[in-house]
Amino acid sequence: QSVLTQPPSASGTPGQRVTMSCSGSNSNIGSNYVYWYQQLPGTAPKLLIYRNNQRPSGVPDRFSGSKSGTSASLAISGLRSEDEADYYCAAWDDSLSGVFGGGTKLTVL
Amino acid sequence: EVQLVESGGGLVKPGGSLRLSCAASGFTFSTYSMNWVRQAPGKGLEWVSSISSRSTYIYYADSVKGRFTISRDNAKNSLFLQMNSLRAEDTAVYYCARVPQDQWLELDYWGQGTLVTVSS
Numbered sequence: 202q203s204v205l206t207q208p209p210s211a212s213g214t215p216g217q218r219v220t221m222s223c224s225g226s227n228s229n230i231g232s233n234y235v236y237w238y239q240q241l242p243g244t245a246p247k248l249l250i251y252r253n254n255q256r257p258s259g260v261p262d263r264f265s266g267s268k269s270g271t272s273a274s275l276a277i278s279g280l281r282s283e284d285e286a287d288y289y290c291a292a293w294d295d296s297l298s299g300v301f302g303g304g305t306k307l308t309v310l
Numbered sequence: 311e312v313q314l315v316e317s318g319g320g321l322v323k324p325g326g327s328l329r330l331s332c333a334a335s336g337f338t339f340s341t342y343s344m345n346w347v348r349q350a351p352g353k354g355l356e357w358v359s360s361i362s363s364r365s366t367y368i369y370y371a372d373s374v375k376g377r378f379t380i381s382r383d384n385a386k387n388s389l390f391l392q393m394n395s396l397r398a399e400d401t402a403v404y405y406c407a408r409v410p411q412d413q414w415l416e417l418d419y420w421g422q423g424t425l426v427t428v429s430s
Contacts, residue, residue, distance in 0.1 A: 203354060236415050238355070245405055245420040246347075246355060257418065289355050291415045297369050299345070299357030299415045 204229065205290050205302035212308040218278040221305045223290030225271050229300050233293045235273040237266055240287045240304075249288070250275060277307075285309045312336040312419045314406050319424030326396050326428070332389040332406030332421055340384035343367075343409035345417060346391050348402035348426075358404070359391065360414050369414070374400075396428045 206224040213219040223235065237250035248257055250266035253273065265276045273292075277284055290302040318330040332344070346358040359380040360369045368380055379392040389406050403425050407417035 234413055234416070236417075238417075240355075245422055246417075247420070248416070248418050251416050251418075252413070287354075291355070291357070293414045298371055299347075299360065299369075301347075301355045301357060304354040 203303040204294065204300035205292065207288075207290060207302035207305045209303065210306050210308065212310055213277075213280045214310045215280055215282060217280045218276060219280055219307065220274050220276045221288060221307070223273045223275070223302050225273075225292060225300070227271060228296060229271075229292040229294040230268065230273055231271040232295055235266065235268050236291045237264075237273075237275045238289045238291065240289065242286070246289065280309055282309045312408070314408065314419055314421035316404060316406055316421045316424035319404065319426045321427045321429065322396055323430050324397060324428055327392070327394045328396065328426060330391040330393065330404055330406075330424060330426070332391075334387045334389065334406075334408075337408070339382075339387040340364075343412055343414065344382065344389045345407045345409060345414065346380060346389075346404060347407055347417070347420075348400075348404045349423075350399075350402040353402075356402070357415070360409070361389070362412070393426070396426075398428050400426060401428045402426060 234252045238246040239249045240246045253268040254266045377395045403423040405423045408419040410418045
């Protein structure tokens with residue numbers, strides 16, 4: 202069981218806006234940055250959002266992140282078929298360990 | 311171009327040992343902290359260990375503490391993970407990943423991974 206809690210699945214149709222959540226605690230999300238990783242089938246994870254809401258260069262502005270208290274969210278607007286992937290949230294924990302969510306599998310219908 | 315290439319994975323019996331390597335190129339390896347992250351077959355990501363640029367700070371997941379040792383050789387641009395007393399639950403793809411600004415879970419480049427299978 203993962204320290205950060207994510208819904209196992211999400212879905213949407215092309216063009217739609219979808220959001221996925223990530224719930225933690227005061228020792229991780231509540232006091233440290235949240236990161237989001239996208240993992241396309243058969244590939245290594247890719248940094249999608251860093252420091253709660255920042256996008257690395259090359260990541261479309263369709264992707265956005267937010268954080269409030271001990272929870273965080275990833276939103277994808279203008280959903281595209283190539284967005285179908287697994288999405289993981291992550292945060293450092295004050296116990297000096299890294300924690301990931303269990304991942305959300307996004308299906309584009 | 312930043313590249314991280316893992317090697318050293320394979321099939322090992324329970325209780326055995328394995329040493330993973332990660333060869334870095336395209337950036338000044340000695341100035342970056344590094345991580346190992348693993349992914350069991352069909353499962354999610356699990357943070358394994360972190361090491362600072364000069365090996366001053368080292369952290370481990372509870373699941374591997376006392377069995378795994380992370381190290382680096384900045385002269386050879388290489389990161390290592392010595393894995394001892396391996397268990398079936400250590401079976402996973404192991405990724406090395408770069409930390410760009412000393413925020414331990416901010417991993418901007420990942421290798422392609424190396425598969426470790428622990429089975430009799």
